[in-house]
Amino acid sequence: MGSSEGISLAPRRTAAAPRSSAGILETVGGGLANWLPALPLLALAATMLVVPTIALILGSFGIPHSPTLDYWVDTFQSNGGRGAILTSVRLGIASAMIALLLGGPLAWFVSRMVTATRSVWLSLLNVAANFGGIGLAFAYMAALGTFGMVTLALQDVGIPWIPPEIGSFTSLVMAYSYTNIPLFVLLTLPAMGILRQEWLEAAEVCAASRWQFWRFVGLPVLAPFLAAGFLLIFTWSIGLYGIAYALGGTASSTGQLRLITLQIGLNLNTGVGSEERSYVLAVVLLLLATGALLSYRAVMKRALRWFT
Amino acid sequence: MSRLARSLLLGGIVAYLAVPMIAVLLYSFSGRWTSNMLPDYYTLKHWQSAVTDERLIMALWRSIWMGTAVLILDILIVVPAVYWQRVRNPRIRTFTELSAVIPFVLPFVVIAFGILKVMSASVPKILGTPWIILLGHAAIAFPFLYWAVDGAMSAANVVRLNEAAQICGATPLQTLRYVVIPNIGAGLAAGGMLVFATSFGEFALVQILAGARFENVSLYSLDLIAQTTSQAEKLAVLTIITFVVLFIVSVGVVYANRGQIGRLLPGSRAMSGEQG
Numbered sequence: 001m002g003s004s005e006g007i008s009l010a011p012r013r014t015a016a017a018p019r020s021s022a023g024i025l026e027t028v029g030g031g032l033a034n035w036l037p038a039l040p041l042l043a044l045a046a047t048m049l050v051v052p053t054i055a056l057i058l059g060s061f062g063i064p065h066s067p068t069l070d071y072w073v074d075t076f077q078s079n080g081g082r083g084a085i086l087t088s089v090r091l092g093i094a095s096a097m098i099a100l101l102l103g104g105p106l107a108w109f110v111s112r113m114v115t116a117t118r119s120v121w122l123s124l125l126n127v128a129a130n131f132g133g134i135g136l137a138f139a140y141m142a143a144l145g146t147f148g149m150v151t152l153a154l155q156d157v158g159i160p161w162i163p164p165e166i167g168s169f170t171s172l173v174m175a176y177s178y179t180n181i182p183l184f185v186l187l188t189l190p191a192m193g194i195l196r197q198e199w200l201e202a203a204e205v206c207a208a209s210r211w212q213f214w215r216f217v218g219l220p221v222l223a224p225f226l227a228a229g230f231l232l233i234f235t236w237s238i239g240l241y242g243i244a245y246a247l248g249g250t251a252s253s254t255g256q257l258r259l260i261t262l263q264i265g266l267n268l269n270t271g272v273g274s275e276e277r278s279y280v281l282a283v284v285l286l287l288l289a290t291g292a293l294l295s296y297r298a299v300m301k302r303a304l305r306w307f308t
Numbered sequence: 309m310s311r312l313a314r315s316l317l318l319g320g321i322v323a324y325l326a327v328p329m330i331a332v333l334l335y336s337f338s339g340r341w342t343s344n345m346l347p348d349y350y351t352l353k354h355w356q357s358a359v360t361d362e363r364l365i366m367a368l369w370r371s372i373w374m375g376t377a378v379l380i381l382d383i384l385i386v387v388p389a390v391y392w393q394r395v396r397n398p399r400i401r402t403f404t405e406l407s408a409v410i411p412f413v414l415p416f417v418v419i420a421f422g423i424l425k426v427m428s429a430s431v432p433k434i435l436g437t438p439w440i441i442l443l444g445h446a447a448i449a450f451p452f453l454y455w456a457v458d459g460a461m462s463a464a465n466v467v468r469l470n471e472a473a474q475i476c477g478a479t480p481l482q483t484l485r486y487v488v489i490p491n492i493g494a495g496l497a498a499g500g501m502l503v504f505a506t507s508f509g510e511f512a513l514v515q516i517l518a519g520a521r522f523e524n525v526s527l528y529s530l531d532l533i534a535q536t537t538s539q540a541e542k543l544a545v546l547t548i549i550t551f552v553v554l555f556i557v558s559v560g561v562v563y564a565n566r567g568q569i570g571r572l573l574p575g576s577r578a579m580s581g582e583q584g
Contacts, residue, residue: 034397037388037480038404041450044385045407048447052422053414059425106321109314123562128325130558133509134529135547139328141533142335142544149331153345178325210310239415242511242526246533261417268421268516282418289413 053286060279075280080273084258085284091169091259092238092288095176099233102177103184104226110185111192129182137246140175141166167251175247176237183236184229191225191303224303231296235289241265260285329551335544358545367528368549371508374438374524378445378507379500385446386453387496391484394461395470408451416448416512424516436521444513449506453499460495461488498564501557508557509550525550 035042062068075081110121131139143150144163154161164170195218203213219226241261251257252266260281267273336354338347358364393400411419423444427435434440466488473483489496511526520527525546532543 034392035400037392038397038400040385041389042400042403042407044443044447045403045410045450047426048423048443049407049410049414049419052419052426053410055426056418056422102317102321105317109318123559124322124325126558126562127555130505130554131329131551133511134526134533135332135509135550136328138529138533138540138543138547139332142331142540143328147341149334149345150327156345178328181321182325235412239417241415241417245511245515246530261415264421265417265512265516268424269519278421282421285418286414289415293409293413 056279056282056286060283062276071276071280074274075277075284078277080255080258080263081277081281084260084263084281087169087258088238088260088285089288091172091176092234094169094173095180095237096230096233098173098177099180099184100226100230103181103229104188104222106181107185107188107192108195111189125182125185129179129186132179133242134246136178137175137243140171140178140247144171144174167248167257169257171247172244172257175243176240180233180237184233187229187232188222188225191222195221224299228296228299228303231292231299235292235296238285238288332544332547332551335541336548338541354541354545358542358549361542363523364528364542364546367523367525367546370438370522371525372553374441374445375504375508377442378449379504381442381446382450382453382503383496383500386450387457387489387492388484390454390457390461391466391480391488394458394466404454408454411448411451416510417516419448420444420513420516423513427517436518438518438522440517441514441522444517445507445510448510448513449503452502452506453496456495456499456502457492458495460492463495464488464491466491494564498561501560501564505554505557508553 058064060071062071110118110125113121142148145151145166146163148163151161151163164174199217200213203217208216239261244259244262245252245265248257248259248262249266252259252262253270253272263273263281264278267275267278334347335341337350337352339349339351339353341347389400389404393404414422423440424435427440469487469491470483473487478487509526510524511530514522514524514527515530523531529543529546529550532539532546
């Protein structure tokens with residue numbers, strides 16, 4: 001024990017410089033220890049999410065080749081580019097609107113159900129919200145396609161119903177609704193609890209009609225939550241790809257249907273269209289989604305007052 | 309009157325949601341389906357041929373093992389990061405939260421495009437291999453596990469547990485293994501199942517980064533759709549199998565969360581307190 005102290009004393013006496021470098025090493029070691037367990041996750045997120053995003057943004061300005069604004073100008077001047085952006089936005093708004101108009105009342109009814117009925121509804125909605133992609137596209141065709149079950153059933157009883165053409169705007173909105181309506185209900189259901197039964201009763205005591213209650217109490221209170229749901233469904237819908245590709249891939253390659261996601265996918269898969277435009281469209285999609293998500297956060301901030 | 313409107317809305321939505329699922333189910337058992345509302349007769353032969361169809365089995369198998377691998381990778385990297393940002397270095401949170409938002413802001417097809425560009429400029433050899441799918445899926449699915457685990461660690465008061473464990477002389481690794489993980493089981497289960505489900509049915513990344521070289525359930529389904537109508541019955545069988553897998557997963561999530569779906573969605577965590 002004593003001898004080891006003696007040995008260690010000798011270098012210490014002369015070692016002003018080494019001691020400080022050891023200090024630096026210790027800080028570096030401490031710094032590393034502060035980050036080490038999180039490094040694998042941060043490295044994965046950086047290489048698979050952050051760097052690709054930056055690469056797309058730079059790419060839309062021609063970097064690393066030669067910086068230019070041409071890609072943006074081209075995209076917004078071409079019918080194809082403008083059409084894709086407009087149709088995607090319209091599709092997002094239409095889908096979110098349907099989810100709001102049908103899902104909103106549904107969420108209210110489900111929130112007022114007795115527990116047993118409610119859990120049946122919740123599981124149905126959960127299943128539907130999880131059903132998406134290619135399988136849903138096929139299910140849609142099997143039900144509402146030219147030879148779908150509903151189409152055949154209606155024609156059987158003599159109603160000459162012609163379903164919306166697969167790959168048309170309407171068919172996409174209808175297919176998207178399968179996941180959007182349940183998602184909207186699941187998103188807004190927790191908020192329905194803030195409308196107290198007492199408020200309804202108080203309004204009734206004051207001789208307010210149902211309509212008046214909703215006009216002056218219910219909707220103003222719920223508005224931020226409904227808006228938040230709308231924005232999330234909008235973000236979701238403009239970014240959908242698998243189901244859009246399965247239903248509208250053909251229509252897209254012939255130019256009948258233009259969507260941002262389909263234009264990008266088609267360009268990457270078949271080389272149709274220009275890659276420069278894909279960069280710009282990808283960044284436009286990023287901007288749209290970021291804008292919607294920022295509005296969502298602002299709205300939620302207002303909405304959460306009710307919980308404090 | 310309003311009762312009638314209510315029943316009409318509820319019934320209409322149930323019908324709208326249920327009919328496609330019923331149609332697919334009937335398709336998978338239909339012998340011949342010409343012009344009537346229901347198939348002409350029923351048969352089990354599509355199911356029999358499906359379970360012996362090598363291509364279908366392989367597609368299912370790829371989806372299953374990829375989902376499992378992504379789940380394991382995400383647990384290995386997310387749990388230590390969340391633990392560390394709670395007990396040691398809160399500055400990590402800035403970066404993890406920012407990363408967790410990206411898969412929600414960026415559609416998967418855009419992420420796939422970005423990854424394709426970055427990888428073809430740096431390590432082109434990884435494109436077309438299962439490795440790039442594994443990494444890509446782990447990146448787009450990690451937020452589900454992240455939010456679930458973060459919520460579970462907060463609920464379990466991991467900071468206190470960690471202090472207690474340290475006083476008893478446990479190393480961080482021991483604390484994680486014997487104290488933290490046993491206390492966040494529900495969060496791990498719920499988030500983990502969503503990770504699996506995200507990878508299982510994923511289409512954009514697989515199509516753009518690997519294509520036919522990694523044919524999973526989604527790619528094979530699309531191929532069956534693109535072929536002539538004679539493949540509809542096989543596709544129906546595959547769709548139902550996929551659906552059942554995802555159904556089991558979603559039931560598991562609800563069970564693990566005890567109905568608090570809200571906790572897994574961005575920003576709605578504060579709301580779930582009211583509902584639960």
